[in-house]
Amino acid sequence: MQVTISKTTIKNLTLALGVLILAILGIWLISARPASQETPANDLPQAEAQADGTQVVQVTAKVGYSPAVTVAKADTPTKLKVVTNNTYDCSIALTVPAVGYRGMLPYSGTTEIDIPPQKAGTEIQGVCTMGMYRFQIKFI
Numbered sequence: 001m002q003v004t005i006s007k008t009t010i011k012n013l014t015l016a017l018g019v020l021i022l023a024i025l026g027i028w029l030i031s032a033r034p035a036s037q038e039t040p041a042n043d044l045p046q047a048e049a050q051a052d053g054t055q056v057v058q059v060t061a062k063v064g065y066s067p068a069v070t071v072a073k074a075d076t077p078t079k080l081k082v083v084t085n086n087t088y089d090c091s092i093a094l095t096v097p098a099v100g101y102r103g104m105l106p107y108s109g110t111t112e113i114d115i116p117p118q119k120a121g122t123e124i125q126g127v128c129t130m131g132m133y134r135f136q137i138k139f140i
């Protein structure tokens with residue numbers, strides 16, 4: 001008995017093999033990537049240095065806080081400016097536990113919160129009173 005392999009079968013086999021190789025290559029590429037790393041500090045929004053040697057971190061409060069993470073200089077007095085603009089969600093109820101701040105922001109406006117100089121490696125969190133929205137300032 002003779003087994004005949006038609007041209008179509010060969011074509012299909014080649015195609016299947018090609019797809020398989022692509023799939024394996026894809027999986028290999030994905031798994032070969034380094035394990036998820038934190039965004040390097042250089043790529044994050046930075047505090048704005050002021051002429052008087054202080055720095056300003058600006059965060060917008062509206063359906064959450066943005067940017068979520070800001071990098072600031074250690075050992076530097078920091079003014080945190082929280083900007084609201086027709087903000088009617090719970091992000092107006094802000095706490096910054098590290099500096100003992102707890103308050104209701106105006107629906108629109110800028111609220112300044114002073115943060116004394118922090119050691120490198122300190123992370124200060126701002127969080128809505130319900131704990132659902134948060135932002136972070138990383139001092140480096």
Ligand SMILES: [Cu+2]
Binds near residue numbers: 133
């Ligand atoms: Cu909330």
